Amino acid sequence: MPTLSVFLDVPLAPKIGSKLLDEFKQDQNPNKVYLAYGVCMTGDGVPWLSPVVPKTLMKLANDPSFSYECQPEQGLDAFVRVTTELLVGRHSPAIVDNRVGGVQTIGGNGAIQLGAKFLKDWYPGSRSVYIQSAQKDQHGLIFQEQGFIIREYTIWDPYRLVSDVGKLIEVAEQAYDKSILVIYNPESFVLPRKKWMKLSKTIKKKQIFLFFDVPHQGFLSGDPDRDSKILHYFVSHGFEFFCSQSLSNSFGLYDERTSNLVVVAMNNKALLCIRSQLTIYARYLWGSPPALGSRVITTVLSNPALRVEWKKSLRGMVENIMLTREKVKEKLRLLGTPGSWEHITQQDGIHSFLGISVDQVNYLVKKKHVYIPKSGQINFTCINSHNIDYIAQSINEAILAIGPGPEPREPPPKPPPSRPDSKDSKLLGIKAPGAKPSPFAALFRK
Amino acid sequence: MADRDFLLPQRSTVRTMRERLVSPVRDFRIDALGAGAGPRPGGVRALAAALGLTMPVSVFADVPQAQPVLVFKLTADFRKDPDPRKVNLGVGAYRTDESQPWVLPVVRKVQQQIAANESINHEYLPILGLPEFRSNASRIALGDDSPAIKENRIGSVQGLGGTGALRIGAEFLRRWYNGTKNAATPVYVSSPTWENHNGVFSAAGFTDIRSYHYWDASKRGLDLQGMLQDMENAPEFSIFVLHACAHNPTGTDPTPEQWEKIASVMKRRFLFPFFDSAYQGFASGDLDKDAWAVRYFVNEGFELFCAQSFSKNFGLYNERVGNLIVVGKDGDNVLRVLSQMEKIVRVVWSNPPAQGARIVATTLSSPELFSEWRDNVKTMADRILLMRAELRSRLEALGTPGTWSHITDQIGMFSFTGLSAKQVEYLINEKHIYLLPSGRINMCGLTTKNLDYVATSIHEAVTKIQ
Numbered sequence: 001m002p003t004l005s006v007f008l009d010v011p012l013a014p015k016i017g018s019k020l021l022d023e024f025k026q027d028q029n030p031n032k033v034y035l036a037y038g039v040c041m042t043g044d045g046v047p048w049l050s051p052v053v054p055k056t057l058m059k060l061a062n063d064p065s066f067s068y069e070c071q072p073e074q075g076l077d078a079f080v081r082v083t084t085e086l087l088v089g090r091h092s093p094a095i096v097d098n099r100v101g102g103v104q105t106i107g108g109n110g111a112i113q114l115g116a117k118f119l120k121d122w123y124p125g126s127r128s129v130y131i132q133s134a135q136k137d138q139h140g141l142i143f144q145e146q147g148f149i150i151r152e153y154t155i156w157d158p159y160r161l162v163s164d165v166g167k168l169i170e171v172a173e174q175a176y177d178k179s180i181l182v183i184y185n186p187e188s189f190v191l192p193r194k195k196w197m198k199l200s201k202t203i204k205k206k207q208i209f210l211f212f213d214v215p216h217q218g219f220l221s222g223d224p225d226r227d228s229k230i231l232h233y234f235v236s237h238g239f240e241f242f243c244s245q246s247l248s249n250s251f252g253l254y255d256e257r258t259s260n261l262v263v264v265a266m267n268n269k270a271l272l273c274i275r276s277q278l279t280i281y282a283r284y285l286w287g288s289p290p291a292l293g294s295r296v297i298t299t300v301l302s303n304p305a306l307r308v309e310w311k312k313s314l315r316g317m318v319e320n321i322m323l324t325r326e327k328v329k330e331k332l333r334l335l336g337t338p339g340s341w342e343h344i345t346q347q348d349g350i351h352s353f354l355g356i357s358v359d360q361v362n363y364l365v366k367k368k369h370v371y372i373p374k375s376g377q378i379n380f381t382c383i384n385s386h387n388i389d390y391i392a393q394s395i396n397e398a399i400l401a402i403g404p405g406p407e408p409r410e411p412p413p414k415p416p417p418s419r420p421d422s423k424d425s426k427l428l429g430i431k432a433p434g435a436k437p438s439p440f441a442a443l444f445r446k
Numbered sequence: 447m448a449d450r451d452f453l454l455p456q457r458s459t460v461r462t463m464r465e466r467l468v469s470p471v472r473d474f475r476i477d478a479l480g481a482g483a484g485p486r487p488g489g490v491r492a493l494a495a496a497l498g499l500t501m502p503v504s505v506f507a508d509v510p511q512a513q514p515v516l517v518f519k520l521t522a523d524f525r526k527d528p529d530p531r532k533v534n535l536g537v538g539a540y541r542t543d544e545s546q547p548w549v550l551p552v553v554r555k556v557q558q559q560i561a562a563n564e565s566i567n568h569e570y571l572p573i574l575g576l577p578e579f580r581s582n583a584s585r586i587a588l589g590d591d592s593p594a595i596k597e598n599r600i601g602s603v604q605g606l607g608g609t610g611a612l613r614i615g616a617e618f619l620r621r622w623y624n625g626t627k628n629a630a631t632p633v634y635v636s637s638p639t640w641e642n643h644n645g646v647f648s649a650a651g652f653t654d655i656r657s658y659h660y661w662d663a664s665k666r667g668l669d670l671q672g673m674l675q676d677m678e679n680a681p682e683f684s685i686f687v688l689h690a691c692a693h694n695p696t697g698t699d700p701t702p703e704q705w706e707k708i709a710s711v712m713k714r715r716f717l718f719p720f721f722d723s724a725y726q727g728f729a730s731g732d733l734d735k736d737a738w739a740v741r742y743f744v745n746e747g748f749e750l751f752c753a754q755s756f757s758k759n760f761g762l763y764n765e766r767v768g769n770l771i772v773v774g775k776d777g778d779n780v781l782r783v784l785s786q787m788e789k790i791v792r793v794v795w796s797n798p799p800a801q802g803a804r805i806v807a808t809t810l811s812s813p814e815l816f817s818e819w820r821d822n823v824k825t826m827a828d829r830i831l832l833m834r835a836e837l838r839s840r841l842e843a844l845g846t847p848g849t850w851s852h853i854t855d856q857i858g859m860f861s862f863t864g865l866s867a868k869q870v871e872y873l874i875n876e877k878h879i880y881l882l883p884s885g886r887i888n889m890c891g892l893t894t895k896n897l898d899y900v901a902t903s904i905h906e907a908v909t910k911i912q
Contacts, residue, residue, distance in 0.1 A: 005775035006683070006718065006749055010622045013785035016573060016792055039569055047569045054564070061554075061561035069539060069547050070763040106606060109796035122509050142793050209505065240505055255568045255800035266504035276512035283515075284642065284649035285613055286606035290799040291764035430789045431621040 024371045032369040033387045035378040039254055040219075040317065040350050043384045049252035050313040052306050056296045066295075071288045074279045075104020075260070079294035082301040083260045087214065087228050087245050094235045098268045102245075102260040103278045104289040108215055111244035111261035112142050115211060117281050118274065119242075120146040125178030125209060130171055132184045134377070139182065139213065141427050148180070150427060161343040161355040165189040172202040179206075184213045187220050187227040188348050200237055210234065210241035216249035220348040222318030224250065224311070240266050247297050250314060256293025317381075321350055324383050331392035337399050353377050360398040367401075368394035515641075516882065524880045532878040533900055535891035539763055540728075540826055540859065543893045550761045550822040552815055556805050566804075570797040573788050575604020575769075579807035583769040586810060587723060587737055587754055594744050594773045601780040603787050604798045605768035608724045608755030609642055615720060615751040615770050616650035617790045618783065623718070624683045629653050632684040634676065636660035638884065640694045643687050643722070658686070661696045666852040666864045668698050674711050682716040690723035690752065691736040692858020695886040699729075699857055705739045709746050719743055721752040727759045729858040731827030733820065749774050756806050758859065759823050765802025830859065833892040840901035846908050861887050869907040877903040 024034045040048040060066055074080070080102040085095065094100040105111040129148045131140045132155065140150045153171045157164040168183070175181065181203070183189075191199070203210065212231065218224035234241060243262040248254045261278065265271040282289070300306045322345075329344045343355050354376045356364075364370040370391060372378055383391055520536040534545075542548045560566065574580065580602040585595065594600045605611030616633075624631040629651045635643040637657035647655055658680075659672025677686070688708075693699055700708060712719060721740050727733040740752055756767040772787075774780040791798075809815045838853040853861055865873070865885040873879040879900060881887045892900060 003716075003775075005779040006623065007774055007779040007783050009625070010779070010782045010786055012782045013789050015785070016788050047567055049568055053568070054561075057561045061558045066549075067547065068549055068553065068761055068764045070757075106795035106799065107797065109793075113794060122506055124505065124508070138792075138796075145793055207505075238502065253568050254570045255797075257795065257797060257799045265506065266502055270504035270506050270509070273509040273511045274506055276514075277509055280512050281649070284609065284645040285794065286766060287609035287642070288607075288766065290606065290766040290802060292801040293799065430786070430793060 020365075020371050020373060023365075027369055027371075029369040031387075031390055032371070033382070033391060034371045035382045035391075036371060036373050037379050037382055040216075040249060040252065041379070041381040041384075043320070045382075045384060045386075047252060047254065048317055048381065050250075050310055052300050052310045052313065053251055053253050053296060056299050056306065057292075060292070060295055060299065068291075071104075071291050071294070073283050073288045074275060075102075075289045076291065076294045076298060078302065079258075079298040080104055080260055082298055083245060083247060084262050086224060086301060087217065087231060087243060087260075087262055088235050088264070089225070089228070089232050092232065092235055094264055099266065099271050100235070100262065100264045101271050101275055102262045103275060103282060104294055105244075105259045105261050105282070106286055106289060107248065107257040107259050108213065108244045108246035109138070109142070110257070110286070111242075111246070111259045112139050112211075112213070113285070114261050114278050114281050115242045115244065116143045116146045116148070118278055119180060119209070119211075120148070122274075122277065123180070123209060125180070125207065126176045128176045128179035129182060130175055130179060131182045134375070135182065135184045135213065136427065139184075141429070143180075143182075144427050144429060151175075151179075156353060161340075161353065162346060163188065163353075165191050166195060169195065169199050169202060172199060172206065172208060175206060175208055177206050178208070180209045180211055182211045182213060185215060185349065186212050186230050187214065187217065189230055196233065200234070200239070203239070210239060212241060212243035214243055214245045216349070217245065217247075218250050218311075218314045219318060219321075219350060222315035224314065235264055238266075240264060240270075247293070251297060251300070251310070253293055253296060256290065256296070258293030258297055321380050324380050324388070325352075327388060328380075328383065328392060331388065332396060335392060335396040337396040339399065350379050350381050351377055352380060354395070356395070356398065357402065359402045360395075363398040363402055364394055368397065370394045520880050520882065523874075527878055527880075529878040531896075531899055533880065533891060533896050535879060535881040535887040535900075537888050537891060538859075539888075539890070540758065540761060541888075541890040541893075543829065543895075545891075545893055548761055548826070550819070552809055552818045552822055553760055553762060553805060556808050556815065557801075560801070560804050560808065568800075571604070571800050571803070573791050573797055574602075574784065575798045576800065576803040576807055578811060579767075579803035580604055580769060582807055582810035583754055583756070584771050586733060587726065587740055587752055587769075587771055588744060588773075589734065589737065589741050592741065592744060598777045599774050599780055601772045601774075601784045603770045603772075603784065603791060604803055605753065605770050606795065606798060607757055607766040607768045608722060608753050609646060609768070610766065610795075610798075611753035611755070611768035611770035612642070612646045612720075612722065613650060614787055614790055614794065615753060616647050616652065617794065618787050619685060619718075619720075619751075620651045621790075622783075622786060623685070627683070632656050632681055633687065634658045634680060634684055635687045636673075636689065636693070638695055639687070639689075640722075647687075656680075660693070661698065661862065663864065666849070666862070667855065668700055668704065670700065670704050670707070674707060677708070677711045677715055677717060680715065680717060683718060685718045685720055686712065687720050687722060688739070690721045690726070690740050691738075692725035692729035692860070694724065694858070695860045695882075695884060696862040697856030697858050697860045698852075698862065700739070702738060702742070705742055709743055709748070713746065713748065719748055719750040721750060722755075723752055724755040725758055725858045726754070727820070727823040728827055728830075731824040731831070733823070744773055749779075756802070759826075760806060760809075760819070761822075761826075762802055762805060765805065766799065767802035767806050830889045833889045833897070834861070836894075836897050837889075837892060837901060840897060841904060844901060844905045846901075846905040848908065859888055859890060861889055863887055863904070865904070865907065866911070869911050872907045872911050873903055877907070879903055 042048045084102045088100055127148050128151055129143045130151050130153055133152050136152050144150050155163050155167045217227050220227050241264050245262050246259045263274050300310050325345045329341045332341045356376050361372050364372055524534045584602045603614050605614055620629050632654045633647045633652045634656050637660050658676035659669045662669035691699055726736045729736045750773050752771040754769040757763045772780055772783050809819050834854045838850045841850045863885045867883045870883050
């Protein structure tokens with residue numbers, strides 16, 4: 001061929017995906033365990049699926065009235081309604097006032113994408129987005145692509161080995177006025193009422209815009225309604241906010257990417273305007289959202305019997321997680337592992353911090369074939385009756401070999417720096433800034 | 447933003463409000479302004495508004511309400527029309543002779559198979575999509591014996607319908623194509639074209655979207671000279687969006703000889719072809735015939751993108767199945783391009799949905815299901831071809847002024863009738879026949895029952911309104 005490729009300059013991007021998972025897959029050791037899956041696993045080591053899902057899929061496949069026509073661009077109206085109600089409560093004043101609604105999106109990612117784009121175009125505030133460290137790579141990048149400045153914060157207290165939601169108040173206090181605060185998994189926030197009031201006062205005073213990210217409603221208490229109480233609080237206090245609500249986890253239906261971007265607006269007029277603009281973004285991103293996932297979820301949530309069954313399956317799964325936590329703690333106690341392990345049962349949900357040091361993590365990965373991310377945050381559903389003994393023994397061994405880890409203790413009494421919990425963070429964008437343009441056009445002409 | 451009150455009324459306002467409240471609403475808990483007071487007819491806000499209190503203003507108060515798409519408005523007007531003779535020629539999907547959507551029997555069958563298959567796990571698909579779907583879809587477009595497939599220099603990304611596939615391609619080109627120009631690279635779309643072409647490329651960040659000559663209204667056919675001239679004049683490396691077959695909205699495709707001329711200019715001028723293939727099989731009833739243009743360009747050694755949609759040919763509008771094919775000079779180029787596309791997908795929707803891809807992959811990879819599907823596609827194409835022939839012969843029999851051969855020369859779901867906006871208006875208002883102001887009609891809107899009515903109405907419109 002006489003001409004060169006027009007793609008000559010395109011650099012190879014590093015493979016996306018977990019290095020840890022690749023290492024795990026290559027590991028030949030029969031005892032190897034991977035504790036970092038993103039999805040919820042069952043005791044048999046397969047992804048969890050609520051039993052109502054296959055049943056509903058079958059029902060829909062045999063339903064002669066099942067339509068293959070395009071869904072509306074903003075999604076299936078019934079789906080948006082039932083999931084929004086699931087989030088803010090059926091009797092929410094915002095529903096009565098008709099100022100809460102949503103747009104069906106492709107996964108939580110799609111919801112953040114639409115929301116970020118909207119805020120870029122229409123939010124009259126600052127360009128700063130505060131985002132939790134763990135969500136920085138995935139969701140931070142979306143905001144950065146829209147031109148926002150990402151500021152990272154964490155609510156994990158490395159001294160006391162707990163998630164300290166109180167830190168959120170500090171973040172809010174130090175944040176720029178009219179910035180955007182992304183709160184991941186707000187359901188897990190246990191704060192005394194007084195502190196909530198302080199937080200919401202600060203947020204209002206600084207006119208911070210809230211963007212919640214609810215990835216697995218129901219995974220904390222086993223009751224989706226109880227989990228979302230905190231959002232009810234914000235709705236009832238007159239906040240305008242966005243919330244990315246992913247239904248993938250709560251149903252185990254990961255592959256249909258069914259999510260909802262919930263918009264809580266000041267009034268119905270604002271809601272209609274915001275939704276109409278979000279719809280335009282969706283039109284040019286994916287046309288209209290895919291149907292199956294939203295039909296399954298709408299069917300389950302609007303059918304009282306199926307809804308009860310779904311809730312029951314969710315509760316069963318969450319009880320299992322709680323039991324696993326108790327068992328791990330108990331095994332470590334019986335082994336006489338140094339240190340306190342109370343934090344294991346004090347945390348909720350599927351992912352939690354084990355509270356061990358980086359050296360101990362390395363020891364577990366290298367010597368024991370127990371694959372744990374550097375942060376020490378593991379997926380508790382990856383622990384089952386087959387591997388729990390091995391995991392507990394390995395942790396014990398790691399602690400003994402490396403020496404005591406970070407014991408729960410009071411933080412050192414040093415004056416806090418000006419913005420201790422939010423550092424500016426520049427992510428490597430999709431197109432890295434250093435990418436050198438080359439004069440291939442000239443070569444081409446030859 | 448001093449004029450924007452982001453906050454709720456202060457306590458003092460609330461007290462004034464309490465003072466102003468009178469007995470009928472004594473149970474109104476003032477501290478629950480907008481708070482967990484439970485359902486209340488009209489809502490707290492309505493009550494407050496009635497009392498003449500200023501309510502907090504939304505931080506988004508300046509956001510205007512976007513207008514709905516014209517097609518949706520047309521459909522809504524059609525629904526409201528009580529006239530029994532009404533006909534909707536504006537829809538964007540296939541309809542049977544009974545004016546109903548058609549579920550392809552093969553699609554229903556495969557969906558049932560999938561639902562009954564307990565071994566399917568519902569974990570996320572890979573970022574680039576379902577591998578069996580991507581390879582089979584690309585094979586259908588490029589042909590079993592495509593040199594590009596044999597030389598291992600193609601790759602693809604599962605997209606959400608044709609729109610999603612176009613978007614990923616556009617996002618990639620905006621970031622990496624054409625040296626340092628990127629977003630400033632001109633993108634040429636046909637005049638007229640599907641509205642989303644403009645929308646997708648500008649949403650992806652392209653700043654210079656132009657149109658090239660395509661439809662010659664006087665000839666009611668392709669303006670080849672104009673098109674070639676625009677290609678000659680376009681800056682080198684410009685992107686040209688081409689409709690692989692069944693041009694939307696005109697239904698007018700270049701002939702193979704015309705495609706050869708187009709390809710030769712594009713090659714000489716270093717123009718990048720981005721095909722949109724939304725109707726393969728649906729146009730002529732023959733998968734290979736409808737893919738001729740794309741395959742010709744590949745054989746000519748072009749590097750190109752092709753956005754495939756399976757909405758129409760599978761009647762699978764709801765599950766959003768698309769595929770973006772990348773054809774490069776060699777495997778290494780394609781690999782690098784896909785690695786960057788993976789990053790883009792990661793940000794845009796992270797992982798595509800599975801159901802539609804499973805249905806298409808299952809159908810295309812089984813010889814029996816495949817031949818069943820081909821028959822189903824042919825059923826749809828044949829009905830459209832029949833409607834074209836019937837409409838033309840009726841108009842010619844009525845002696846309607848003008849030539850009507852373009853109705854059968856055109857192909858695919860849409861036809862550009864050549865009716866003027868005024869004639870369209872007449873058809874809608876007087877005849878209850880709904881179509882777009884451009885004169886585009888969906889051939890599937892015609893049935894054996896309404897053909898006579900539509901033909902005589904068009905005759906009337908053309909003879910009455912010049």
